[in-house]
Amino acid sequence: MKRLIFLLPLLLSASEDFISHYEYGEMLYNNPRGVSCAQCHGKQGEGKVIVKYLEGKEEKVIQGSDIRRKPLPQMVHTLNSFHEIMPRYYLTDEEVKAIYDYIQEKNEDYLSQEQDSNSTK
Template sequence: MKNLFFLFITFLVLKSEDSFITQYEYGQMLYNNPRGIGCVHCHGKDGSGALIAKYKEDGKTKSLRGPNIRNKSIKDLKKSLFKRHKVMPTYFLTDSEIEALAYFLSNKGD
């Protein structure tokens, strides 16, 4: 019984204090390559948006840009990630993954 108690306490201590990677690093990893094409390709290195493509329509040059997502709340990120988009792929991220992405974006230095 004493050994079981020791294992349980060890598990709690390791789980709460020692993590293989930080939430920032996990969010960064997901941002760069969540499951397929990374957010970085359309939203830029810092989430402020990036040029995806230029094209001509009716003789005019137009641009397709990824929107700025740096100041999005977790609620807004979840809403956007679960919504079908014409251009953005669906990632099927978990709540904890979205929280890590939000943490990374809100703590990303310029």
């Protein structure tokens, strides 16, 4: 027992490295104490059609935007404000940063391409 107590601080500090910053961001992106970002922004932030419906004869599309090129300050601002469709989240700046870094790393190849060769809407 004595030995276990002695080991405890070691174990606790080791667990900090247990999941990487990337995995932490991935976890938050998919489970951000609320509706998963992936539900509306796709698996890795590329955007996704949420719903299509007809208004009269006109087809309307509600879409989660492509957020792969959104800068961090904008992401922080967006997550801390109210929107018509997107829920408001209560994440700390560090958590938003982890999500941001996750999206950046996940889309490394895409993001290294020329900005204007892709739509950035």
